[in-house]
Structure formats: C-alpha cells, structure tokens
Amino acid sequence: MASVSDIKRRIRSVKNTQQITKAMEMVAAAKLRRTQGAVVSARPYSNKLEEVLSRLVASSPDLKDALLEVREPKKIGFIIVAANKGLSGGYNANIIRSAVVSMAHHRDQEIGILAVGKKARDFFRKRNYKVEGEFIGISDIPKLSEAKELADAVKAFYTEGIYDEVYIVYTQFITAMQHKPKTKKLLPIETPQEETGGELDYIFDPSPQTVLNQLLPLYLTNQVFSAFTEAKASEHGATMTAMGSATDNAGEMIDKLTLKYNRARQAAITREISEIVGGANAQQG
C-alpha cells in the first residue's frame, strides 16, 4: 500500500497539472471570444459580397472568367485546415478523418494536398500523400492577408491548369462545444443562386465583365478567410472543452487521492494508538 507521503506527492503533482490545464482553458476561452467576434464581424461583408455576385450573375448570366471555367477533373486540390498543435481533443483527428473520407470519393483522379497547420502537413506527409504546399503560420485570429496568400496560390494553380477542381476541408463552427468537419468546393466558383428581390436594373461600371473579373478573386479570398476564421474558432473551442474536462478530471482525481490520504493517515494513527495501548497493558500486567 502507498505510504502517506507517496499519496501526498501524487496529490501535489496532480494539482500542478490541474493548474496548467486550467490556465490553458482560460487562454483558449479568451481566444475563442475574440475569434468569435471576428466571425461575426466578417458576416456583413460576406453577405454583401454574395449578394452583389448573385445580382451580377442574375443580370448577365453568360459572363466568362477563368475562375468559373468547369473542366474535366484530372487532378484535384484539397486544402486541409487543421491546427498547429494538439491538446484540443478530437479536433485534428476529426478533420483529418473527414478529409481522408472526402478524398476517397475521388479515387479515380490524382490528388494534391495543400496543408494548413502542422498537424495536417505531418499526417499526410507521413502517409505519402502528395503534399504540394503548406501554410503553417495562421495566427490565432486569422488575418485577411493570410487568407489572401493561400487564395492567390490556389488561383495560380487553378488558372495554370495544375488543379481542375479545388476543395477546402475545414471545421465549421456551430457553438463552442459543437463543430462539424465540412468539405466545400472552392473552384471552379459556383455562383450563389439567390432570388434577388425584384430584378433591379443595375448599371455596371465600367462593364459587367470587368466587375466580375475583379469580384471573383475577392470572393475566393473571402471564402478562404471565412473557412480560416471558423476553423480557428472551432480549434479554440475544442481546446477549451478538452482542457476544461482535463481540469475536471484532475479535480476528481484529487478528491479520490485526498480520501485515500485521509484513510491512510487515520489508519496510521489508529495503529499507533493500539500500539501504545498494547504497550501500556503489557507493562501493567
């Protein structure tokens, strides 16, 4: 049986761990709040962008752009958005599993991977997938310039005909506890089909074609940006939940150990008393 001092040492070590997980939980919670703010403040822009694009397409449907061109898919690009670090429960495992499933649907085509985050890169590289690009330094609150860098790279791959279709696999943020891996088609761009309330006769300056050519890259960048922010928000949420339950578990463990500690202490005292009583009795007798 473990001695009293052994148990005491365990309790101290678990307490230390609990302090760390608690700190990590709070850090993740703060980051989550800020990222959630970013998700919300990005919404008016994306809604507006989608609205403008669907109006444009509705008013002049036969416009052309390199990013709309549908080709027979020979090679498909997959952007996989995972985290740089672990300690976030099933976050990385879930997104990677979902990416593998999505890629399995395209077994007949060649596949190239653009990995976002160290976890995605390391996983796919180790398993001999073709990792053709990596983007590691996404900040905790994603910046537009980071999304633009990736979007520009993807755009170049697409227009040069290296990829014929591009998908992005990321984690959709629902609530802090609830996230869902999602695969979205990025290229060719599928224009949003909303009913535009009352066909207004828009003037396009200088021409619908120019506006479209200028609009589509922005649309692409914005799609990547929103995927990044949602993925980051999910990551912080997952970390928060995982660290929260680690803190709870540590608390439970401490309770159990304390009980054990008290019992051991009690047993030691009882033993000592009975020894003394036994000794006294022997002397009297």
Add this chain to the structure above:
Amino acid sequence: MPDKTLTLEVVTPERKVLSEEITSIIVPAIEGYMGILPNHAPMISGLEPGIIKYKVAGKYKKMAISGGFLEVSDNKASILANTAELAEEVDPKRAQAAKERAEQRLHNKSGVDLLRAETALKRAIARLRVAGGDQH
C-alpha cells in the same frame, strides 16, 4: 424640407467600418472619381485604391480604401473594401515608409511585379492624403 440623404455603409472582411446617413459621396471608380447623390440609379462599380469623400451635415469627411466595390440601391451605398481607414486611424509613418518602398521598386524595376508596386503606391498615397487633410 430636410436634406435628402443616403445611407453609406463601409464593410471590410474584418469589421464594419462605418454606417452613416450622408448627403453625397465621391468614390475612386475604375475610370476616375465619381460622385453619388441621393436617389441614384442602382449600380455596381469597381473601386481603385484611393480616397472616399463623403458629406455629413455639410462637412466632408475622408477615408482611405484599398480597392473594392460599390453597390448602390434604394438610397443605400455599400462599399466593400479590403481595408478601409478613417483619417484618424491612418498611421502616417507606416504609409510614408510604404510609399517610399513602392517608389523604390518602381524606380528599379528589378524583377518585381510592377502592377503590385503600383497598387501599393496608390494605397500609400491615399492613406497619406487622408491623414494629412490634404485638399485633393
């Protein structure tokens, strides 16, 4: 009779910069600066990096944007910009440094993307003008 107004809304992917009732606005359209008054016909236009000037209560206010879009409908002007900064938000030192860097690149023409350098220069100049309260 009160002045006719239209609502100006400026949004970037990172935040909503502005939402205000204004009486007129001048934007850097692709083919030159363009003025919009209330009751304008529905329009969608591309924007260059430059300065937006809008009139609130008889006074012009300025804002630097780095390209984007303008949509006008129902007396509402929405500007979608990559970045947008009000005069007091511009960092003149940074803009000045960016301007010099872009000029250097244009001057040397050493293998860099000229178009990119040019856009960067336009952005920097717009920021400086907004910050400096220059009357252009």
